[in-house]
Amino acid sequence: MYLLKLSLQVSHVMGAIKTQSPLPRTFSRGIQTVTLIPGDGIGPEISTAVMKIFEAAKAPIQWEERNVTAIKGPGGRWMIPPEAKESMNKNKIGLKGPLKTPIAAGHPSMNLLLRKTFDLYANVRPCVSIEGYKTPYTDVDLVTIRENTEGEYSGIEHLIVDGVVQSIKLITEEASRRIAEYAFEYARNNQRTSVTAVHKANIMRMSDGLFLRKCREVAENYKDVKFTEMYLDTVCLNMVQDPSHFDVLVMPNLYGDILSDLCAGLIGGLGVTPSGNIGANGVAIFESVHGTAPDIAGKDLANPTALLLSAVMMLRHMGLHGYAKKIETACFDTIRDEKVLTKDLGGNAKCSEFTADICRRVQDMD
């Protein structure tokens, strides 16, 4: 039964290859419904930008907007609104803008709630150098795949005695195997050459050792993908000297948190980095990982690139490679041209102008 589920999950990732297994929720005209969570702050305006660009590209996507602000369910437990949950479970695919972090709101982080509700176990960030947006690096082309359910972020901490605290890092065979499987499938389906397991098993012999062992086992079933292992500190040391050596990187939670941000920095920061969260049961939520930028919200100043590239990632996940390429190319061309850039990219164009430029290019491609 698990193998059947896995093959269904894989079929989403398989890209252009037509599968025999039924894709959920494909309407007769071929238009797929995607749950859209605009988010807070600049969320609504960058979501609008993405929708405009998708429309210009005539992408077969229709959007179902939902709000995910936590509500208290029966029994007093915090949960995401039932309409949002239903929509996500029905559509399977979601696009999400930034959510504001609640301070003293009583409820936990929305991102955490989403993660637990849909068992979003893999956080995937492709980092590719963007021509026209200058950073000290020009040839970054890697993907960080982070295990997002356990590890150092289990949240299990204890006060042992006064002044002595312990924090527990949990590594399980199941979660390790699952993330390793995802990494190799991703590599295979996206024509990546190698998968590197990032760890500190020399120090954390049992926990990282278990993680590494599962990676090695899974690697055996993917002989077409090269498998290597590297210490986290060595990865960091080498990454900042020559990131071109890296391809797909798979690792436990904390290391993934660090490396995914490090790599985002290499290509220019969170404003241009796409991100996807893969869950069980075929659910996948793509999102921009920057903040809500309340200081510029509503002023038509935001840069929609991160959300747009996440939406492009989403299109590829759904097998819509043609549309993905079209929109991505238009976006990169606009940036490379350097004529219409938002402030954070070094220009002084409005969000709507930047969006319009991309729309124009997309339409010109037809």
Added chain:
Amino acid sequence: MKIFEAAKAPIQWEERNVTAIKGPGGRWMIPPEAKESMNKNKIGLKGPLKTPIAAGHPSMNLLLRKTFDLYANVRPCVSIEGYKTPYTDVDLVTIRENTEGEYSGIEHLIVDGVVQSIKLITEEASRRIAEYAFEYARNNQRTSVTAVHKANIMRMSDGLFLRKCREVAENYKDVKFTEMYLDTVCLNMVQDPSHFDVLVMPNLYGDILSDLCAGLIGGLGVTPSGNIGANGVAIFESVHGTAPDIAGKDLANPTALLLSAVMMLRHMGLHGYAKKIETACFDTIRDEKVLTKDLGGNAKCSEFTADICRRVQDMD
């Protein structure tokens, strides 16, 4: 040693070997002559040690750390003119708590397929490393100390670490104190490292960041390092490997060990000699005429060394 001699530095060397031996009771320990020497002199300079595979004894570095309670690992990372990297203006110091945290080595198999690893943070160790960081900042004319943490996720452990840093900061109003999440530090570090000054953090984060920063200035071949222990002990060391493939062939680059020795001189208050030797080393590299292979040249180790010696002597 040649360069120190050329500089007429007031240092005499007492060579010791630290290969582990089994003491009475079967416990592994460093040779008593080495321990005695270290405790007497307080200051040490150390080259790379090979990692024993199936030698039966634990890592020598671990043994040294435990023997002398080397609680602070300090790495100043400064961009070296003449040794090109994507960054030109790095000038920061990572101060890593080196006794506890994620590297406590306490792990358990809970049930089949479920393993736990324990990260330990104590008030005492956190206070001690914070104190060292602020003292270092004050004594080396650094502007700020930034505590690096993930207390938003690890509320109790990193929270305790952060609290102690804040408390210690109260006694060092002349030094600016800030806090930053580890992931944010990494994100910003690779975009603009010039914003960073002194960074203090728990063990694992320090392991990662110190290597990241070494990468920014060109790698372990040019990065100095110092370990500060209790009772005034301090051991300075190069952190690269033993490079067995080029050993004995006069091809090695002594820069990392030399800069660690310079760090040592500063620690001992011998700032004049430190400046002289460091300047000579940087001048040789900037000149780009006599460089070892790893620095992009084809000079021998002895030629590189001789060039630095010459410059040092010319300064007098």
